[in-house]
Amino acid sequence: MEIETLDWLRTTEGGRLLVHAAQAWADHAGDPVRVAALVRRFEPDAEKAAAATTQAQLRAKAVAKFGDAAHQMFFTPDALEQATRTRVADHRAARLAAAVPGGSVVDLGCGIGGDLIAFARAGLVAAGVDLDPVRVAMARANLDALGLPGAVQAGDATAVDPSGFDAAFADPARRGGRGRVFDVAGWTPPWPWVLDLLQRRALVKVAPGIGHDLVPPGAEAEWVSDGGEVKEAVIWSPDLSTADRRATVIGERGLATLTDEDDPGAGVREVGAFLYEPDGAVVRAGLVTAVAAGVDGGLVDEHIAYVTSDASFRTPFARGYRVLEQLPYREKQLRAALQERGIGRLTIKKRGVQVVPEELRKRLALRGDDEATLVLTRVAGQGTALLVEPF
Secondary structure (H helix, E strand, O other), X not given: OOHHHHHHHOOHHHHHHHHHHHHHHHHHOOOHHHHHHHHHHHOOOHHHHHHHHHHHHHHHHHHHHHHHHHHXXXXXXXXXXXXXXXXXXXXXXXXXXXXXXXXXXXXEOOOOOHHHHHHHHOOOEEEEEEOOHHHHHHHHHHXXXXXXXXXXXXXXXXXXXHHHOOEEEEOOEOEEOOEEOOOHHHOEOOHHHHHHHOOOXXXXXXXXXXXXXXXXOOOEEEEEEEOOEEEEEEEEOOOOOOOOEEEEEEEOXXXXXXXXXXXXXXXXXXXXXXXXXXXXXXXHHOOHHHHHHHOOOEEOOOOOOOEEEOOOOOOOOEEEEEEEEEEOOOHHHHHHHHHHOOEEEEEEEEOOOOOOHHHHHHHHOOOOOEEEEEEEEEEOOEEEEEEEEEO
């Protein structure tokens, strides 16, 4: 989209076209060709009609990340994919606001402004810089649409001196021409720039799979999950850190956090009456033993992220299962045992074993009226099949 087209969409006439496109998309989302045709009838200019149609599609998709605010915002496909979910961004912004109350933050690579919005909502004075002038224009439009203050300008984030702000935030691009870039050497801005930024008061969003050894001394690595899915890791500079490792879990009932200071350690023990599957953020943060201690239990294997206990606990950091019985691990005997129990629908969960659940389910060819959950893992180094039920 050209900036001139974006500016037109923000006019009264453009706003009417966006409303029309949104209604057409709501009525015929399964038929984008028909949606485009309906919008063209309302607006003969092909570029304007195409831009409105694209925004209607992206806004509908963005609701999952931005909620109702998405209907007022502007997006590009790539920027929407890279944007942080509102609940995750709001947590990060609230934590920063608590560390620098009423302070200022510069977003070095602000994109369409998703994080700027969260910072502004948290009461921080927010400014953003991005190399892409279209994204800068969208970030400015999004702040305006939501009635939030903030300054945005086009420029090279690596050339900005953040010393005039109380904190700096960066989210290096981790995609290249061939998809995701897992090696920090291929990020943009590059890893040495990230390390230099973290010598100041700063926080940097990084890939959830980042190695613990890459976290600078004195900094804190926080892994965040939302709705059971790990969404990001953030490195907080020494001036902002409060622990070495942290797992933050965001759910429908609120937020809970766990740090290395909450981890007294736990050993391996035999499988008890209950099995616990730690949240992915807990696993990434290396805090599985903290969950084990919290449920008065232990690990099923020193290398496996399953916890077992004789007691029933409800914890935001793990999903709990009641262990019904242990079944044969070998496939032929397992099939017979499941058939004997009349199980036809099977959820297969696995950790630490070379099993592809979808392929195993097909090979088992189960027929029956009952439904069950099967956990395939290692217990004390041995392959084990556990029939469980969630609680």
